[in-house]
Amino acid sequence: MKIVMVCAYGMSTSLLMKKMNAAAEEKGVTVEISAHTPVEMEEKKFDCDIILLGPQVAYHKERLQTMYPNIPVAAIAMMDYGMMNGEKVLEDAIAAVTNH
Secondary structure (H helix, E strand, O other): OEEEEEOOOOHHHHHHHHHHHHHHHHHOOOOEEEEEOHHHHHHOOOOOOEEEEOHHHHHHHHHHHHHOOOOOEEEOOHHHHHOOOHHHHHHHHHHHHHHO
């Protein structure tokens, strides 16, 4: 599963990515997670299964969904982001892809 995370600066997102990777390893799920800014998302097309938005950039959801109509775009819940709950964010991403 390829996950693209969209964030403003990347510091907290990189920690969340590590926790998501650890959760995926524990669950036996293969993931490839990368983080990009909203500008990068506009400048080139990304091939992924889901786009996750950090709470600080959630307002880009509509625009990104228009740019990527066949890919689910979801905002990470603020509580899960703040708590760095990588397992929950990963579970939500898997569910969103499955239900898309």
